[in-house]
Amino acid sequence: MTYLLRVVLPDRPGTLGAVASALGQEGADILSVDVVERHQGVAVDDLVVDLPSARPPDVLITAAESVRDVTVESVRPFFGPLDTARELELVEAVAAAPEEGITRLTDAVPRIFRSAWALVVEASTDDVWGDSGSTRVRRVASSSAAPETEAESLPWLPLRRAAVLDPAAGHTVPPAWTDLDTELAAAPLGRADRALVVGRPGGPGFRPSELARLSHLAGIVATITG
Structure with missing residues (x-):
């Protein structure tokens, strides 16, 4: 199942990588990352994430928020194409x-x-x-x-x-x-x-x-x- 995960995180090197690692430990695969906005040291990113069907979406929230100062704003099923530009x-x-x-x-x-x-x-x-x-x-x-x-x-x-x-x-x-x-x-x-x-x-x-x-x-x- 594919989900759209919006995360609010500190805009500092390594934070997004730590989130990706935490999600990966739950079997999730990040398919794309879109920067929604950056301001005053805070970033808001949309992650399209593929999760094994046997895993509930709640694990995405728990995994992402296990990284210090990271908050999940929303998670919802995603059915759209992965377009760039x-x-x-x-x-x-x-x-x-x-x-x-x-x-x-x-x-x-x-x-x-x-x-x-x-x-x-x-x-x-x-x-x-x-x-x-x-x-x-x-x-x-x-x-x-x-x-x-x-x-x-x-x-x-x-x-x-x-x-x-x-x-x-x-x-x-x-x-x-x-x-x-x-x-x-x-x-x-x-x-x-x-x-x-x-x-x-x-x-x-x-x-x-x-x-x-x-x-x-x-x-x-x-x-x-x-």
Whole structure:
């Protein structure tokens, strides 16, 4: 069974090696390592780990945290492909076919951010018979695993910058979007009334560095697609 393990560890030589050694003693094999962020002497890494089916995932937590000052933020099954240079490949694909850019973005973002789904929504105000009109939400594109439930309204649109969407903090979304304890993040896509939304069931939560990457990628795609 393959798992995605997010670890928070001291950013000092040998620490990641010690974690790898501890995991190896439990029969786990590290398939890939992604640096999520580094700041103030602390690193956050995503490890894709293969574990024999007879072994419970809890042993990954115990093993990693046996290394001094290491904390496991989350562990969850991982079914995605092990891609490298994912963002560059997406940009190249969008540049080759700008008319399909938004669709290619929603298809690729779940792989890039190790998430389950992505969708693009757009808010518009219809002015009817001189009234101020009502705000409607339109789904522009979505990945195959995105919730089918449509949003009737998204009061947090327009969105000025990438952000974590937290219903408890007033970011209203359809309940189906937060099933399975899904963590949500969103970034403006070319303009404030259109947003790329990413869902990660079971966590981990989106960190500031991931929001920055999401915003940067959405901005590049929006520029290419016009």
